[in-house]
Amino acid sequence: MARTESNMLPLGTKAPNFELPDSISGRKLKLSDVYGEKATVVMFICNHCPYVNHLNKEIVKLAKDYANSDVGFVAISSNDVDKYPEDAPDKMKLKAQELGYTFPYLYDQTQEVAKAYDAACTPDFYVFDRNLELMYRGQFDDSRPGNSMPISGRDIRTAIDATIMGKRIYKAQKPSIGCNIKWKE
Structure with a gap:
């Protein structure tokens, strides 16, 4: 696993639209289908990454905690499934069911959404x-x-709470660290 940091898209950027198949329902969903009136959380995850697996239960808890707060959640997997078949849509559906995802888990086959x-x-x-x-x-x-720090969700919860209240987030934002997206050649 290559330890990779977020690219840190500039704040204020408009959310790029998408239309991707949901591995759970089989329907194609757009950004407007997952939009939350107060906030929308877009997460790039996959099945096999140990960094995602480390957080998965807390990601599910996070979405459940904000279920009645007008916050939309969506997860997207963009990995090359030819090289990483455990990230294929049928396996995504199984993972979502196993963990109790309450949010769509979309498959970005062309990787255009990740880009x-x-x-x-x-x-x-x-x-x-x-x-x-x-x-x-x-x-x-x-x-x-492996770093023995408890999972709190502090950074993402602070961001969601501030966004719900219409406040700017002044605290320094740290990049996520995880496995690199498995790009197609």
């Missing part, structure tokens, strides 16, 4: 405001596999 978001790693988190302007990009928290 549009300047995503670099899994996990990579983005929080957009009600106008779909980027308020936060970066890490879930300081916990990583």
